[in-house]
Amino acid sequence: MSEEKLLEIRNLQVQFNTDRGPITAVKGVDLDVYKGKTLGIVGESGSGKSVTALSIMRLIPDPPGKIINGYIKFKGKNLLDMSLGDMRTIRGNKIAMIFQEPMTSLNPVFTVGNQIIEVLDLHQSHLSKEEKKNKAINMLDLVGIPAPEKRIKEYPHQLSGGMRQRVMIAMALACEPDILIADEPTTALDVTIQAQILELMNKLKEKLGMGIIFITHDLGVVAEMCDDVAVMYCGRIVEASDVSTVFKHPFHPYTKGLMESIPSFDSTEDETKARLKTIEGMVPSLFDLPKGCSFQDRCPEAIDECRGKKGPPLLEEQAPGHQAACFNPLK
């Protein structure tokens, strides 16, 4: 079965000017998003996940930020070459994004219904007022908000965190986008509410057939939500493949370390608990990255080459369809 590629990102580089000088937050990222598939991006704080997502939406604040290299092709057209006007029609209409903090991205002074209708005003202006209102009710119903006719008249502060996130999803899906970017959509929620939202997103993906980029730092969420995964570290993708392949056989020591540092429930009774495996040290600052591989100081597998003048390792095919950026990949 041939897959329809919706988004192709190559060599994306994003720089920020800061008080302490310029930093490159994203350093040559390649990603593909397919119709009906979910791509997970995992990585620790500051690894460049949000900057990558905001680049796709062309929402990097400039200044201090700038996309300095690469392309982002949506259905063959480079978004980075588009006029701001064209980009505005893409945003929301074709590619929509939901953010981590639902309260800060909803407008507190408008009702939930008006906010969805506003999205429709921008992108589906051919609809009549009545049609828009009905569509807003339908969207709230679709995301599982009970009594939607009543809820559209309410304000964001009258809703719980889980409901606000549902409203955000409803707004993002109102125009039936081809791609949905979800930047840690459940991180601020409790686990039982997170479970509801993840289930909802999976259902909607099946129903609407869009491509999803799902950003998270939770490998459990990746395992349950995603078809493909890209692991980021210090602005680079260090490993990428389909989810089951990466979990079964990670090539990059960072991926393996991340997987091992999560406690599991499997320890049986009475067994004295083994220490958790950890990754030594901490994520280096973007201001003083070591020469060579950014992970070298924390890596149990590091060899001379990793610290060498060759620069950082490139993302290369280690097995069919499975790439890793590592000079000494795991066997």
Next chain:
Amino acid sequence: MSEVLLEVKNLHKRFPIRGGILGREVAAVNAVNNVSFKINRGETLGLVGESGCGKTTLGRSILRLIEPTSGQVIFNGKDITAMNSDEMRVMRRKMQIIFQDPYASLNPRMTIGGILSEPLDIHKLFRGKEERRKRLYELLDQVQLPKDTLNKYPHEFSGGQRQRICIARALAVQPEFIVCDEPVSALDVSVQAQVVNLLMDLQKDLGLTYLFIAHDLKVVEYISTKVAVMYLGNVVETAAAAELYGNSKHPYTKALFSAIPIPDPARKSERILLEGDIPSPMNPPSGCHFHPRCWKCTEECKVEYPGITSLSGTHDFKCYNPIEKGQ
């Protein structure tokens, strides 16, 4: 035989909500409701539950950082809720707390040396210059930070390092008991594991007793001897960590475990999806507070809060329709 270090008996904390120009009480939150448990010396009681269920309030009430409304806290055989402020000051040395946010809990204008010395000054410990310096180095060594840390400021450290500094500050006065209120929740996964290991090593080396609060069940299950599950102010189930996971009796516990995403794509978890949201603690449902979301709810659940059922004295739960084994 293990010795009980801390016993909490029928602890209750009620926050009045005042409104109007007269500041009359218009409502109240029963943040902690009739909670009882024991912690043995050298062991860890894990406390889990979703946002707003009362974990922090319970932890702080035990230390009397918040005055409990009623109930007793018995530490080392002494009822600390009956102590006056002088007696309490002496007691505080034995009972410390570590907070979730290592950024907010360190004074940005003080050096780490100053931060670690403060509790020693308050309790008049290690007063000679040489003795003081030796103690500070010992503390840094215990939390695995280098000696030159003393002259630096909080902003020069990462989240994980700051949490180590907070742990060192709690250890400074040689406590027996530490309330750890979400000590790793704000940290990245790879650093989380380092701090969890450190807390477990310190427990072994120094014989510490912990109340470990978190919403991450995986971490709690890992670090705890026993685990208590809270829902809207009530402890609904308590058991040894492995027993709680393998033989959950309360439907809420079962749902909480099943909601956790498992990092194994080959395993399809059988998920229990709870309906609806967590109700407001200001206006909790009648009877068992969990009943509107519970798939095993019967008429009696709506009327009166269930009492404690105890299995072989070590596994307690409050439920009329507990889950049968293998269900």
